[in-house]
Amino acid sequence: MGLKPELVDFLQMRSESGLPEVWQAPVATIRKNLENRAVASGEPEKIFEVIHRYIPGPTSDLPIRIYRPIKGAVLPALVFFHGGGWVIGNMDGFEPTVRSLSNKGKFVVVQVQYQKAPEHPFPTPFNDCYATLEWVVNHAQELSIDPESIGVGGDSAGGNLASAVALKARDTKLIPLAFQLLIYPCNDSEMNYDSAYNNGTGYGLSTQAMKWFWQQYLAKKSDAKNPYAVPASAKDFSGLAPAIITTAEFDPLLDDGYIYAEMLRKSGVKTIYREYQGVIHGYFTLAGITPEAEVLHQYVADEINALLNR
Secondary structure, eight states, X not given: OOOOHHHHHHHHHXXXXXXXXXXXXXXXXXXXXXXXXXXXXXXXXXXXXXXXXXXXXXXXXXXXXXXESSSSOOEEEEEEEOOSTTTSOOTGGGXXXXXXHHHHHTSEEEEEOOOOTTTSOTTHHHHHHHXXXXXXXXXXXXXXXXXXXXXXXXXXXXXXXXXXXXXXHHHHTSOOOSOEEEESOOOOSSOOSHHHHHTSSXXXXXXXXXXXXXXXXXXXXXXXXXXXXXXGGOSOOTTOOOEEEEEEEEOTTHHHHHHHHHHHHHTTOOEEEEEEEEEETTGGGOTTTOTHHHHHHHHHHHHXXXXXXX
């Protein structure tokens, strides 16, 4: 099928905006240009409670937000890492999305403002995200979170971070994670797959932009062989948390998510994979543009609860 009409219009509007590509302007300018996403992201839903606080990170205090959909109950938790190529994005831009997930799934969502490349390349963003999971695990009782029902998730670069955190949680035996949610993740820095060529331009995220993001994140050549930076480079996927992986038909990263799902499956990891037709990279956070975003939110919430036997 073709691209959904509302996304054709959205891409046309973006093309006519005249904004520079990510590699064509200073990082501060790129971040500024992407600040106003309110219309695209949709109206934030009402939710029972949002707590803003700071937690200690390895190199800096980290802002987090804790979203609770209902009062009182001990609930599962999703520790969520937002996308943006490890360079752009913030909690404000993902506010509508995480509220929607929390309400639909009836689980707590904890979102973190991790430090960004190129000022803070790997391993800093990864370390910040892992430290956030550790903090949630260590404070589960205080947060009325079920310690046996904690998972990690993210979209795009956040999907990379969630994949990497899941690997380290297994390696350190922190806890048996209940799930890992990977929305069109970028887990292979080489990008030598068909979708990087077939969907390389014209659909929002370009292959050139994605390669530029990788260059900002991987400060050293050796980082490309570190599975906490490039999860697809891991030698062993066994024992990882059950995975929910979704991809978009018109996305340079389409094959990235599919290949990673196959790697997990072949290693005996329970893996739920779904490709959404007619959509582009980033549509997970485009509830103000396409109803398909809400469809994905509901699917994700339902699949998480199915894994949790709720």
